[in-house]
Amino acid sequence: MAQRSSGIRGARVGSGPLGEPERGDLAPRTRVSFWCGKGHHSQLSFAIEAEIPHSWDCPKCGLPAGRDRDDAPVAEGHAPYMTHMGYVRQRRSQEEGEILLNEALARLRGTI
The missing domain is CATH 1.20.5 (Single alpha-helices involved in coiled-coils or other helix-helix interfaces)
Incomplete structure (x- = not known):
C-alpha cells in the first residue's frame, strides 16, 4: 500500500506554539469581585480601560450579582x-x- 506524503505532516490548522510572541501581549487586566443574593462570589477579569459594570449575572445561579457584598441586587420578579x-x-x-x-x-x- 502506498503511503501519502504531506509537507505539513502531523500539523493541524491553528496548531503550533501559543506563546505571547505569536498572539501579542494581553491588555493589562484588573480583577473585580461580584456577589449575588445567595452569597455566591465570582471574580471576573476586565481590561483596565474597560468600563466595569455595576451588576453581572451570577455564573452559578443566574441571579444578578453586584460589586457590594452587603447590598446585592434583587432579581426582578418573573x-x-x-x-x-x-x-x-x-x-x-x-x-x-x-x-x-x-x-x-x-x-x-x-x-x-
Whole structure:
C-alpha cells in the first residue's frame, strides 16, 4: 500500500506554539469581585480601560450579582409558569367557557 506524503505532516490548522510572541501581549487586566443574593462570589477579569459594570449575572445561579457584598441586587420578579389552560382562564370566565364548549359540541353533533 502506498503511503501519502504531506509537507505539513502531523500539523493541524491553528496548531503550533501559543506563546505571547505569536498572539501579542494581553491588555493589562484588573480583577473585580461580584456577589449575588445567595452569597455566591465570582471574580471576573476586565481590561483596565474597560468600563466595569455595576451588576453581572451570577455564573452559578443566574441571579444578578453586584460589586457590594452587603447590598446585592434583587432579581426582578418573573411571571410564574402558566399552562395553556391558565392563559385561557385569564381571558374567559367559567360560564363563558361552558357556553363556547356547548356551541362547539352542538356544531360537531350537527344540531346547529
